Amino acid sequence: MKIHLENFDILTSTRSSPIEGGSVLVRDDRIEKVIPESPGGDSISADRTIEGNGMLLLPGFVNAHSHLGMTIFRGYADDIELDRWLNEWIWPAEENLTPEEVYWGSLLAIVEAIHSGTTAIADMYFYMDQTARAIEETGIRGLISYGLIAEELDQKGSEELQTGLELADEWDGKANGRIRVALSPHAPYTCGDDVLKEVSKMAEGKDIPIHTHVSETKKEVEDSLEKFGISPVERLESLGVLENELLAAHCVHLNSKDMDILGEKDVVVAHNPSSNMKLSSGAAPIKELRNQGVEVLLGTDGPGSNNDLDAFGEMRQAAFLAKLNSNDPTALSAEDTLSLATAGAVDQLGLSNIGRIQEGNKADLIGLTRKGVHWTPEYNTVSNLVYSGKSSDVDMMMVDGNMVMEDGSIEGIDEEKVMKKVRQIGKKYGQIRKEL
Ligand SMILES: [Zn+2]
Structure with missing residues (x-):
């Protein structure tokens, strides 16, 4: 053709x-x-x-960090800090999710992302085979992963890892290579050392990347220092996780040693300015990271914490936040912001030949x-x-x-039908929300 x-x-x-x-x-x-x-x-x-x-x-724009299925929780619980938002609102609600709901939620998210010019999305959530279906049908590109949470490599931990691996076996390289799969330990604070080591070994064996949340909040870093004596970035390095291609979402609270490590190990940072501002997590040190040679991409994060999938909004917020945070209007230029948004300089994560x-x-x-x-x-x-x-x-x-x-x-998508389905799903969670 x-x-x-x-x-x-x-x-x-x-x-x-x-x-x-x-x-x-x-x-x-x-x-x-x-x-x-x-x-x-x-x-x-x-x-x-x-x-x-x-x-x-x-x-096209690359959305380097999202949780597409979470369109269902758009506006579900706003104006709360991350810890309470997850523990009191999102995680209890997510226990009720069905695969079908994740399919419709993902489809709605992808429709919104396409209208915003997004051609590729890195997505971490669960029931990811449903998100894969939605990606395949709409025709965009995706790096998908199952967000696994496990303290130990016990039966539950092994099952979690197995779910992630099965997704890779089933979907990596599908749709003419448009769908790639990563392994996703949800975050260093939700996964134990043995789990992180095993994930790292498996990713290496399968030659697939790792996508995780890193140092999103101050509390997470303080807890890591107290429990392990080292920062989350140092811990990931000590466990061998950084030997893989790594997509690290957030990276808001970093010290200079962390930034050295991220640069040395060619980690790609997914910067989520809107989510970080909304949850009051802080401002990632984008100027310093880029000075260290760390590649940065932009992500919307999940629609529960943003609350949209607007690539233009994210570019604007990224540029403005970098300028404000470093008290320097040259901190992130329009040209550099566009390069971040289109993955123009990234050679990893299967994104090497799309940004130009x-x-x-x-x-x-x-x-x-x-x-x-x-x-x-x-x-x-x-x-x-x-x-x-x-x-x-x-x-x-x-x-x-x-x-x-x-x-x-x-092409081929009945947008009215998708919106109607998600509105119906929203009614179920509206009821659950009332009962909380
Ligand atoms: Zn996230």
């Missing part, structure tokens, strides 16, 4: 202005050619030509209209995109060379 994307303004790099009126030729799942000027007419033979009418074409529009890369692309008042005037395209762009600008999406959305409409 050969698709000719004609007459787009192409943003090939986050540091440049777009190539105006260019073309991209996509063959199967890859970008075959970037042509600076649309040749026009029928001079390029393709199975299909898509007319861009001057839309902005850029790589260049020949040979995967065709994971989005098209944006710039007709809104918030795009007017346009001195610097990347500035407008990061600081005033909106999800409603996203009109077109291609993932792995397949059309996922055209004219703002997602």
Whole structure:
């Protein structure tokens, strides 16, 4: 299949202005050619030509940390600190979840993410085969994992690990490689040493990454220092976990030694500014991490703690929070923020050839209209995109060379039906919430 994307303004790099009126030729799942000027007419033979009418074409956004099934708990328990939010509200409610509910919750989340230009999502939750189904059906890319919680490698711990491994056996590499699987110990504070060591060994054996929460709150770090005498990052290092490809969500409370370790071990940090602000967890030291050479991506975290899956919101919050936190308006520029949001510089986690529009890369692309008042005037395209762009600008999406959305409409998905299903599920949890 050969698709000719004609007459787009192409943003090939986050540091440049777009190539105006260019073309991209996509063959199967890859970008075959970037042509600076649309040749026009029928001079390029393709199975299909898509007319861009001057839309902005850029790589899709990567949401590096989420819990998609949690759309069900959007607005369920707001304005509470993380510890109580989890223990008193979310974990008791989650005991009632069914696989079917996670499927619909995931589907709703993916629909929202697609409308926001997100082409790939790293997701950790449970009943993940249901999330995998939703990813497969909608056509996006996913790095999925089962969030396992186990103090010991006893029967329960082994079963938890087994669930994670079965997901990998069943889904890793499926959907033409769009679905990859990681192992996810939920966090160092919810998993014992033996469990973390075993996860690490298994991930190495299967050659798959690890995705976990790290140093999200001050309390978590204090507890680790008290119980183990070392920080969560040092503990993960001492247990061998950092020998694997690691996606570490949050990393809010780090000391300079932690940052050295993350840099040395090529850990990729998923920064979740909205969630960190909402739960009052703190501001991750993004400027310092990047100075240490640590690769940072952006994540929305789960819709229970954000409460949306808006890539534009996350870019804006990331840039603003970094500036505020370091008292330095140059701490994270619009160009750098866009690079974080599109995984433009990451070579791990199966994301090595998606974040740039260049020949040979995967065709994971989005098209944006710039007709809104918030795009007017346009001195610097990347500035407008990061600081005033909106999800409603996203009109077109291609993932792995397949059309996922055209004219703002997602292929093969009945959005009304998805919303109706999740509203119905919400009624069940509304009742449970009342009884708490
Ligand atoms: Zn999370």
